Amino acid sequence: MEWTIQQVAARAGVTSRTLRHYDDIGLLRPSRLGENGYRYYDADALARLQAVLLLRDLGLSLPVIADVLDRRADEEAALRDHIGLLEDERARLERRIAAVRHTLDARTSGRDPSMEMMLDGFNDPYRDEVVARWGERAFRESNDWWHGKTLRERVAWKRDTDALVTAWVEAWRDGADPGSARAQEVAARHVAWLRAIPGTPTADGDRERAAAMVRCVGGTYVENPEFAAAYGGVDGAAFVRDALHEYVRVSM
Known part of the structure; x- marks a missing residue:
């Protein structure tokens, strides 16, 4: 099948003048010229036009588009x-x-x-660290999950996270042992919280990688000053780490 220049222009949302210009500069040749001089385009020409329009919309200049397309043999x-x-x-x-x-x-x-709510969680600022530790898919899926939430859903998630942190801090301040039933109950909540984040090893159900992630997260709380502060300081964060490591040893 083939189509006239008017049909192609109307379908593609461009003008006939634009298509003639593409022909003049060698960017998009018609598949044939009729006896009356009319330009006709076949499926191959339309595929090239599709590529031209895509690359143009991405901001490439016409000479650069021509060079890109001419270099593509496959x-x-x-x-x-x-x-x-x-x-x-x-x-x-x-x-x-x-x-x-x-x-x-x-x-x-x-x-x-809330600016904090917009940037909190497994999103762009943590990309390099997440990718380095758990792979590109972990970042992409968790990032899409976070950005896909409404503001109300983010607020609810933040509220649940704050409640989890509070439970950790209260258990530590009350002198609970990392291996106690109380600490292990909070650790189980923490692991369930991690499992709810798509793309992470805990969500995937890979026991070995999930255990490694939980241990890594516990260590990060101690090593990162911002996280440590959330748990009452380095000692509080160390309590969380030790409880999570014990949970991995006994329950994972």
Whole structure:
């Protein structure tokens, strides 16, 4: 099948003049010229036009687009590349939509959006550390999970997290032993909290990697001053670490 320049222009949302310009500069040749001089485009030409429009929307100049396309000999590989670019763009737009939706939720509920809530959790600032420890998928899935929450859901999650931290601090201040029933009950809550975060080894059910993650998290609470402060200082964080390590030894 083939289509006239007017049909292609209307379908692609460009003008016939634009397509003629693409022809003039060698970016997109019609598949044939009719006896009347009309330009006709077949499926291969439309596939190239699709690539041109995609790369143009990503901000590339026409000469750069021509160079990129002319260097691509493998059409299937090029299409896979295009899909990857579109998926990246979709993810970027979804994050923007989520941010605007959070702001709208905040306004309709009569409160201002919290910058801390917008950045807290397993999201962008922790990317390098998460990827280094647990892989790209762990970051991507946990990050998508966090950004997919409404503001109310983030507030509820933060409230549950604060309650968990409070339970740890109270157990430590009351002199509980890391291996006590009380400490182990909080440790079980903590592991369940980790399991609720998609993409993490605890959520995947991999026992060995999940145990390693819980031990790592416990160590991080002691090593990171911000986390340690949340648990009442280094001694409180060490209590949490020891209780989590004991939980791994006995229950995982």
